[in-house]
Amino acid sequence: MNRKKLIQEIFRKTNFDTYLEIGCSKGKSFLPVRCKTKIAVDPDFKITRTRKLLWFIKNPYNVNCKYFEETSDDFFRLRVDLLNSCETLDVVLVDGLHTFRDSLNDVLNSLNYLNPNGIIIIHDCLPPDNTSAMPAMLFPNLEEQNVEGWTSEWYGDVWKSIIYLRSNFPELLDVSVIDSDYGLGIVRIKNKIDGKLKIDEKSFNAIDQMTYKEMIESKESVLNLKSSDYARKIIEEISAHNN
Numbered sequence: 001m002n003r004k005k006l007i008q009e010i011f012r013k014t015n016f017d018t019y020l021e022i023g024c025s026k027g028k029s030f031l032p033v034r035c036k037t038k039i040a041v042d043p044d045f046k047i048t049r050t051r052k053l054l055w056f057i058k059n060p061y062n063v064n065c066k067y068f069e070e071t072s073d074d075f076f077r078l079r080v081d082l083l084n085s086c087e088t089l090d091v092v093l094v095d096g097l098h099t100f101r102d103s104l105n106d107v108l109n110s111l112n113y114l115n116p117n118g119i120i121i122i123h124d125c126l127p128p129d130n131t132s133a134m135p136a137m138l139f140p141n142l143e144e145q146n147v148e149g150w151t152s153e154w155y156g157d158v159w160k161s162i163i164y165l166r167s168n169f170p171e172l173l174d175v176s177v178i179d180s181d182y183g184l185g186i187v188r189i190k191n192k193i194d195g196k197l198k199i200d201e202k203s204f205n206a207i208d209q210m211t212y213k214e215m216i217e218s219k220e221s222v223l224n225l226k227s228s229d230y231a232r233k234i235i236e237e238i239s240a241h242n243n
């Protein structure tokens, strides 16, 4: 199951009505979503006017979607009124800047507005090789440097956010990764969260030292890796609470 199917299935099987996508690009995962309130955030959208018009016809829910051409940090700083006016965010896709810090900030900021029965999906939590998993600082130079194994695909070190969330909030959050579509991180609320969750720099720095090789060697346990079947289980659980 890939991210597009997972998101569409969740909306098909529940009465959820609010979707936020951080990092939207051409709208491949965003435009097919069918729900009342759709919000997309990206500092550099790649959806052409024609594509938008075509998708109005294919999916009428696109007529009312809201686009914010800005970074996710700016979005969460500037759009507090809008976020408070949505009752809650039901489904969030975190697929923006593929760094440890940005993906973690995106998750923590989204949690402030998440429906207690909602879900955050984080794309690219299990990159296929070391080169595509390079931290962002190294990424801009990889192409020029003729790095062995470089294929122009970059997933970054988003996987560290999974480890951070699992080690820092085991009582509050249920966190796992579905072994599909380059790793679909799943975050759900286990127990009520009081106040805003903040990044603990000491823990962040310790996890930041971890290498891709170390993560791969123990991926089942550190990522709480699950097979594709787990996606069906999650959909069933969420829909049992929402119908």
Ligand SMILES: C[S@@+](CC[C@H](N)C(=O)[O-])C[C@H]1O[C@@H](n2cnc3c(N)ncnc32)[C@H](O)[C@@H]1O
Pocket: 021, 022, 023, 024, 025, 026, 027, 028, 029, 030, 041, 042, 043, 044, 045, 070, 071, 072, 073, 095, 096, 097, 102
């Ligand atoms: C991999 S693409 C998203 C793909 C899309 N979600 C899909 O499934 O088709 C990543 C996007 O993140 C955007 N991005 C980069 N930095 C960002 C930031 N700080 N906040 C939000 N989005 C960002 C990029 O412009 C790019 O369009």
